[in-house]
Amino acid sequence: MTLTSAPPAQPRPKRRPGDRIFAGTATSAGILILLVLAGVAVFLVTEAWPALTAPAADLPDGKSLGSYVAPLVFGTLLAAVIALIVATPLAVAIALFITYYAPRRLAAGLGYVVDLLAAIPSVVYGFWGIAALAPSLVPFYGWAERNLGFIPLFAGPASTTGKTMLTAGLVLAVMILPIISAISREVFSQAPALHREAALALGATRWEMIKMAVLPYGKSGIIGGAMLGLGRALGETLAVALVLSASGGITFNLISSSNPSTIAANIALQFPESSGLTVNVLIASGLALFLITLAVNMLARWVVTRRADFSGAN
Amino acid sequence: MAKRIDVSDLDIYYGNFKAVEGVNLSIEPRSITALIGPSGCGKSTFLRSLNRMHEVIPGARVEGKVVIDGQDLYGSDVDPVDVRRQIGMVFQRPNPFPTMSIYDNVVAGVRLNSTKMKRAALDDLVERSLRGANLWTEVKDRLDRPGAGLSGGQQQRLCIARAIAVEPAVLLMDEPCSALDPISTLAIEDLMTELKERFTIVIVTHNMQQAARVSESTGFFNLAGVGQPGRLVEFNPTEKIFSNPDQKATEDYISGRFG
Numbered sequence: 387m388t389l390t391s392a393p394p395a396q397p398r399p400k401r402r403p404g405d406r407i408f409a410g411t412a413t414s415a416g417i418l419i420l421l422v423l424a425g426v427a428v429f430l431v432t433e434a435w436p437a438l439t440a441p442a443a444d445l446p447d448g449k450s451l452g453s454y455v456a457p458l459v460f461g462t463l464l465a466a467v468i469a470l471i472v473a474t475p476l477a478v479a480i481a482l483f484i485t486y487y488a489p490r491r492l493a494a495g496l497g498y499v500v501d502l503l504a505a506i507p508s509v510v511y512g513f514w515g516i517a518a519l520a521p522s523l524v525p526f527y528g529w530a531e532r533n534l535g536f537i538p539l540f541a542g543p544a545s546t547t548g549k550t551m552l553t554a555g556l557v558l559a560v561m562i563l564p565i566i567s568a569i570s571r572e573v574f575s576q577a578p579a580l581h582r583e584a585a586l587a588l589g590a591t592r593w594e595m596i597k598m599a600v601l602p603y604g605k606s607g608i609i610g611g612a613m614l615g616l617g618r619a620l621g622e623t624l625a626v627a628l629v630l631s632a633s634g635g636i637t638f639n640l641i642s643s644s645n646p647s648t649i650a651a652n653i654a655l656q657f658p659e660s661s662g663l664t665v666n667v668l669i670a671s672g673l674a675l676f677l678i679t680l681a682v683n684m685l686a687r688w689v690v691t692r693r694a695d696f697s698g699a700n
Numbered sequence: 701m702a703k704r705i706d707v708s709d710l711d712i713y714y715g716n717f718k719a720v721e722g723v724n725l726s727i728e729p730r731s732i733t734a735l736i737g738p739s740g741c742g743k744s745t746f747l748r749s750l751n752r753m754h755e756v757i758p759g760a761r762v763e764g765k766v767v768i769d770g771q772d773l774y775g776s777d778v779d780p781v782d783v784r785r786q787i788g789m790v791f792q793r794p795n796p797f798p799t800m801s802i803y804d805n806v807v808a809g810v811r812l813n814s815t816k817m818k819r820a821a822l823d824d825l826v827e828r829s830l831r832g833a834n835l836w837t838e839v840k841d842r843l844d845r846p847g848a849g850l851s852g853g854q855q856q857r858l859c860i861a862r863a864i865a866v867e868p869a870v871l872l873m874d875e876p877c878s879a880l881d882p883i884s885t886l887a888i889e890d891l892m893t894e895l896k897e898r899f900t901i902v903i904v905t906h907n908m909q910q911a912a913r914v915s916e917s918t919g920f921f922n923l924a925g926v927g928q929p930g931r932l933v934e935f936n937p938t939e940k941i942f943s944n945p946d947q948k949a950t951e952d953y954i955s956g957r958f959g
Binding site for chain 1: 756
């Protein structure tokens with residue numbers, strides 16, 4: 387199709403200064419975060435490059451990079467997954483109690499206390515872990531080895547100091563509890579009254595109402611909160627460095643004293659005494675952590691949007 | 701299944717505030733009773749007190765009696781959850797569960813009653829309820845799609861299907877058509893006339909033509925004054941209310957001469 391005459395010029399939409407300033411600041415904030423992210427990625431890749439390309443013989447211990455990083459990746463994931471498994475149900479239960487069961491005055495106080503948990507520095511958690519939690523878990527580990535030893539998770543030999551993978555996971559669980567519960571609480575309290583009343587009018591008990599109208603609505607919030615918690619658990623350094631007795635390789639044995647370290651804790655412990663290629667190796671492990679976190683977040687996003695049709699958003 | 705409701709000397713409070721005062725009326729089974737009146741006069745509150753839904757608001761309580769076929773709804777041993785399983789409710793804004801399919805919405809109430817039903821029996825119930833709500837032909841090919849994807853009128857009929865699926869004794873409707881267009885409204889009114897063969901229906905409405913069209917009896921609620929509790933001014937057969945009401949206030953309201 388050929389045009390015989392130029393289409394009439396569109397009237398230019400009026401540009402208001404307020405709109406332009408706002409659009410400008412919002413856009414530059416968006417670009418800035420991308421730049422920071424790209425900068426971090428570039429740094430990690432360039433600094434990790436020597437380690438990625440060096441022959442195995444030049445690396446510390448003479449092992450290949452893969453066999454150095456693999457136990458760390460495993461340890462990181464294991465500790466974070468333990469934390470998530472313990473913390474998520476607990477956090478959801480706390481959030482439900484605060485939003486739908488607790489008397490109003492108690493709820494406000496309790497919410498505040500849970501939020502306060504997030505403000506405690508991680509070194510305090512780590513110290514609590516070795517000074518209080520680990521010793522008090524020692525009898526349990528002994529019992530678990532004797533009675534549950536047939537399960538590989540509790541194969542033992544039980545640690546006598548309590549500085550085990552399970553202890554580290556539990557400390558991490560307490561640390562991520564406030565994040566998950568704060569976000570869950572927020573979405574639960576916004577579950578529409580319309581749907582809560584629909585459930586109640588059908589003769590739902592309070593728990594059934596929560597199952598029908600609150601949890602489905604809050605599901606994406608729970609997942610989002612859990613992923614934020616997972617992010618923190620994956621990257622947590624100091625608490626794990628203090629609590630975990632790291633000397634072993636890949637194992638699912640949660641109660642022994644030889645455990646794989648985590649990436650972040652390993653970097654913190656090794657970095658001060660490292661130089662040359664060892665630094666590059668540590669940064670390469672950092673790159674692995676970066677990729678894991680990225681993958682976790684993308685996975686979470688995919689889970690949240692998978693059933694968008696049935697979400698409470700429409 | 702349909703049951704008779706007797707209300708005597710009912711006062712409804714929100715905390716210390718008396719919202720409704722001294723209601724006495726009898727609702728016949730297998731009939732439609734309409735409640736009309738200005739906004740804020742307590743007719744919705746009264747309606748919700750018939751299945752104890754007003755108790756959802758903290759501090760709400762009643763004095764007086766609501767008796768359904770000889771059973772006192774507010775007896776000390778009566779669980780509000782059981783009351784609501786017997787007395788269904790349809791709300792002003794359509795509220796199908798957004799996370800559930802059309803099918804699951806219909807059987808939501810039945811699943812609560814925790815009777816394990818065979819898949820075939822459930823399928824049958826879904827078809828029966830959706831047919832009962834005049835929705836079957838429109839949705840039978842997409843029962844697994846979300847209920848929130850339907851139009852407003854269809855959603856409201858889905859809510860009615862959900863309410864009648866549990867075979868309640870009474871169906872309460874709180875302005876069920878106020879968010880709908882005239883065609884959907886007509887569909888729901890036709891439906892109500894069919895449903896009254898099986899259920900006792902009480903409907904709150906702001907649409908006086910609607911009250912005149914569908915109901916056998918009509919109650920007029922009004923405020924005694926600003927800050928005063930709402931009262932049931934007149935309760936009579938619909939024909940009488942709209943032609944020759946006993947009270948001057950009723951006549952003024954119906955004819956649009958207010959205050």
